[in-house]
Amino acid sequence: MNILITGGAGYIGSHVAKQLLETTKYNVIILDNLSTGSKKTLRTLESIRKFKFIKLDLKKFKKVDKVFKKNKIDTIIHFAASIVVPESVENPLKYYMNNTVNTTNLIKCAISNGVQRFIFSSTAAVYGEPAAISKNGIDENYPTNPINPYGMSKLMSERVLQDTAKAYPYFKYVIFRYFNVAGADIHYSPSSIDHLLSANLSPRIGQSFPDATHLIKIASECAIHKRAKMSIFGTDFPTDDGTGVRDYIHVDDLASAHIQAIDYLGDHPSDVFNLGYGKGFSVREVISTMKQATKVDFEVVEAPRRAGDPAILVADNNKIISKMNWTPRYNDLVLICESAFKWEERV
Ligand SMILES: NC(=O)c1ccc[n+]([C@@H]2O[C@H](COP(=O)([O-])OP(=O)(O)OC[C@H]3O[C@@H](n4cnc5c(N)ncnc54)[C@H](O)[C@@H]3O)[C@@H](O)[C@H]2O)c1
DSSP: OEEEEETTTSHHHHHHHHHHHTSSSOEEEEEEOOSSOOHHHHHHHHHHSOOEEEEOOTTOHHHHHHHHHHSOOOEEEEOOOOOOHHHHHHOHHHHIIIIIIHHHHHHHHHHHTTOOEEEEEEEGGGGOSOSSOOTTOBOTTSOOOOSSHHHHHHHHHHHHHHHHHHHOTTOEEEEEEEOEEEOOOOOBOOOSTTTTSGGGBOOSOOOOOTTOOOHHHHHHHHHTTSSSEEEEEOSOSSSTTSSOEEOEEEHHHHHHHHHHHHHHHHHSOOEEEEESOSOOEEHHHHHHHHHHHHTOOOEEEEEOOOTTOOSEEOBOOHHHHHHHOOOOSOOOHHHHHHHHHHHHHHO
8 A cells, every 4th residue: 555644754743654664564755855855764664664755845736647657556644744833823824835735735626546544644723712621522413613724724724624525435535633642653672681771762763853842742852851941831821720721632642643543544434533532631730740651850930821721631532543543652741851861862
């Protein structure tokens, strides 16, 4: 089966590519413009197994269509996007062009070239600022109401996919709405018999883009003293310790759901799934876990809330567990922090 991964040189796409390359079942083709993706990551993936890399921007519509004409693509896993929320507020057209317009063209190429499966990276940002949340978190039927162009650009892409699949019944999709993705490649250097010790954790790939804004990435940068200090934005939320609560999912568990989705679409209809662990941690809990896991203390300052940050954002993940039988393996905040820290030490 030939699988096209757009954005496969980036953080999440490379973890999915790694898992696909670790089996011999799939031919992998990565298409990436390397705007935030990394050549070093591609070299690391090459060391697992050979694959085809196409350096191309999705906005080059004719060239993208030629990729489909030259390669018989069975499945697209589409990660390529612009992903920085504040930037999407300042420069919305960049987000609508790169995320919605380019995704629409990719879907058009898929239809004109007979692709049957499309797996799409969406985001919990499509839910916006949920008002009241049940204890079980947000399920997929929760009303969508994005509050920034990034979330809206993804919701619009979801709609294009859904309408297209209605019109072309052979074309099926899985939309994944990710919660907070964190951590790095769970890989141990086999230097001792007890190699599955956190001391031997040795991620080969991780989040490389220098201006990442994710909490666990920033905390790990503080722990290796790449940053002098970090801020907690908002200490007066209606949560137990006053800081925002989020659902942090390890990137390798997130990746495994994509691999399962390929087979799932063989005999199931198109669907939308949340991807998270269904458990929330506050900002203070994450920072103290990073400090304990790394045994490094660092300065933390309190700052006002940022506009549009909801108090709690936790997934109800019952749908993916019951329908896809997805079984996460790394549901452990300490391991997530350790892997992020070990990766940060390497880059
Ligand atoms: N990281 C998260 O926490 C998170 C949360 C929710 C959703 N997502 C979604 O997951 C996907 C992957 O995110 P990520 O964190 O790996 O980001 P990333 O920036 O690391 O990866 C994106 C990749 O796409 C490539 N790319 C961007 N625009 C392109 C274009 N026009 N043509 C070709 N390649 C292009 C980049 O070079 C990069 O390799 C995105 O669609 C994002 O919206 C991420």
